[in-house]
Amino acid sequence: MLSRSSSSRRSRMAAFCAAATLLAALAAAFPSGRSADADTYEIRSTATGSDGRTYTVTNHLVADTRTAEYRRIRREYLLVWAGADQAGTPDAPNPDFIAVIDATRGTPGYGRVVNTATLDDALGNEPHHMQYTWHKGHRIYAGGLLSDTTFVFDVSKLPQIRLSGVAQPADTPCGSAPDAFWVLRDGTAYGTNMGGPDVAGPCRYSNGDVVVGNGFGGTPGQVVRYGPDGRVLAQVRAADLAGEDPKLCPSVPALPKASCANPHGVQVREDLDRMITSDFVEVRNLLPTDPPPTDFDPNLLRDTVRVYDIADRGDPELLSVSRLPVGPRRDADPMTAEPRGAMEVAVTNKPWHRGAFASTSGGGAVYYTPDITDPSPRWREVYDLTSVFTALYPTGTPTAGASGAGWMQVSPDDRYLFHVVVGAGPGTPDSDRVPGTLYVLDLHKLxxxxxxxxxxxxxxxxxxxxxxxxxxxxxxxxxPIADVTSGGPHWGALDNFTLGGDRRYHETERITRVATSNYFVQITGVDGNHQVCMALVDHRGRLTQDTRFVDEAKRTPCVDFNRDRWPHGEHGHARPHGLVFAVADADLR
Structure with a gap:
């Protein structure tokens, strides 16, 4: 990605593309921490892993959340999956947690953290993504990138959260590094494992297929189907059994059958029986080093998109592997070419639309195919992030390659595409002063x-x-989203709820708010200022910062996770990553 230091471009790219070291073992588990104080109350829940290990989540709810005055108002929440910035000590570990932020518009507590649901005995997860959108009745699926663990939470009684289940590394031996999730109508979920099998060698998927992988954090990754209780229902092959071109799909070490299958983004059209994933990077060998590697193969940054038939939800079938085309920029550095680092995909939603989008973090481009049911979908570049930068910065325009494009989502009405970018690419004048960006594309003509x-x-x-x-x-x-650290906005969420005339919340297709989190993965050298910000969207797709969404202590826009004290006590700064809007079941029609 980009770096805001004087290190070389390749060092910057290595820093961005390292989705994790993924060589670390699971963090040591310590007992739950002390109670916070009299201003909070605690509610615990537990779940048992497949190996018999018990996991505990403790809610640290702000005391006034159980008062009649607080409960008089039906509330909407923003859930943020966050990791402790420092490990703490064995006697006082700093836990990872889900922060429950009051996102109820027009209330005095707008932006206040009213609960932190801490993982008391599963530390150092590197909290990463949850599902893109939450719907009533669904669990929250949240991945630990470094711990290779997926946690499932019940949020039906917000602001309280309960632990429903845990999928441990041994439950998904054919993949590692859980990344993104998509929840199906039946409450189960598909999730991507960006990394290879836990142990190098052959691995057997749930349907009996066997593929040889090069180990933890390597290649090939897989797709996993999870149950709402955290059970693994299926491990799904993402690799082509015939193999791919070894020059275009290198791995370290090399595989007997080459593959670019390192799936990051995942989205689903159940009405079309299709799932789509995007291959980002083989992650384990990209940890920044000093000096930086001189022989990094640009093709380790993947440029492939995969489409699956999910008519049998328990046994998806890989239908196509498409390579995104090179665009007209012809960058001198092949690592910043348009198709490099296919991080995210986004499907359209309406039954009369069958298209999908793909975006690249290394290349800074948006691609589109009009029909994902086509056995050989044709992808074309339809937008270059340089156009956004030109509009914002007519002089000294930032470069798009390696600008770190991340989360992408189509609005439920298919009118707009929302997309976040960490910052500016290498070679940009004063790149350390260029903030991140949230932008919106009008899709109606396309x-x-x-x-x-x-x-x-x-x-x-x-x-x-x-x-x-x-x-x-x-x-x-x-x-522009203010963050001139080594990172910037990487993830986002659309607010898919509105308060109806019956004073209850309803799902809506009209998006008027977007939340973003300013953090990537610290261990890669690409961090962020650890703020969660809110943007308002008008009827024409124009964006303004929601200046009423403020940090409760600083009273400045955006909720700052760099704070000393939380509802669970004095545990210091935290790193916010995945986020999603949600409403208690009782308050949602």
Whole structure:
């Protein structure tokens, strides 16, 4: 990704692309910490792993959350999956936790942390992603990138959270590094394992297929189906049994059958019986070193997207592996070419649309295919992040390659595409002063074209000014997000709820708020200022910062996770990553 120091470009890229060292063993487990103080009350829940180990989650709820005055108002919450910035000591460990933030508009406590649900005996997880969107009746699925563990939470009685189950490393031997999740209508979930099998060698998937992998954090990754109790229902092969081109899909060490299967993003269209994943990077060999590696193969940053048939939800079948095309920039550094580092995918939602998008963190480009049911989907570049930077910074325009594009989501009405970018690419003038960005693309012309898409970014003019074809997406809004640390905004969530005339919450297709978290993965050298910010979206897709969403102590916009004291006590700074909006079942129609 980008670096805001004087280190070389390759060191910067290595820092960004290291999704984790993934060589670390599970953190040591310590007993639960002390109670916070009289201003909070505690509620515990437990779950038992497949090996008989008991896990405990303790809610540290702010005392007034059980008063009649607080409960008089139906509330919406923002759940943030966060990791302790420092380990603490064996006698006083700093736990990872889900922060429950009051996201109820127009209330005095807007932005207040009203609960921290701590993992008392599972430390050092490197909390990563949850599902993209929460719906009533669903559990929360949350992955620990370094611990290779997935936690499942019941949020039906918010602000209280209960632990429903835990999937341990031994439950998913064919993959490591849990990343993103998508919850199905039946409450089960698909989740990606970006890394290879826990142990190098052959691994047998649930359907009997056997593939040889090169070990923990390597290749190939997999898709896992989880139950709402945390049980692993299926391990799903992401690798092509025939193998892929070893020059285009290298691994370290090399595999007998090459594969680019390192799935990061995952999204699903149940009505089409399709799942799509994007391959980001083989993660374990990209830990920044001093001096930086001189022989890093750019193809370790993957450029592939995979589509699966999920008619049998328990046995998805890999249908296609597509390579994203190279664009017109022709960057001198092949690591910043448009298709490098396919981190995220986003599906359309309406039954009359069948398209999907893919974005690249290394390349800074957005791709589109109009039909994911096509056995050989054709992907085309439809937007270059240089166009966003040109609109925001007409002079000294940042470079898009290695700018760190992350979370991406299509609005439920299919009108807009939301996308976050960590910062500026290497070579940008004063790159350490360029903030992160949340931007919005208007999709209505592109999707109206149906299968007859003409948009294609294939000239340098289109790189900076947007596509010339009439059906190309256009920039609706862009909002700088202040963070000039080594990182910036990496993840986000759409607020899919609205308060109805019956004074209860309902799901909505009209998005008016977006939350973002300013953090990537600290151990890679790409950190962030640890703030969670809120943006407002108007009816034309234009963005403004929600200045009423403030830190309860500093009274400044954005909730700052760099604080000494939490509801669970004085445990210091925390690193916010995954986030999602949710409402208690009793308050949601």
């Amino acid at each position: 999707l109206a074209a149906g299968p007859d898409v003409q948009c294609s970014i294939d000239t340098l003019a289109e790189v900076s000014q947007g596509g010339a074809e009439p059906d190309c997406p256009t920039l609706a809004g862009a909002l």
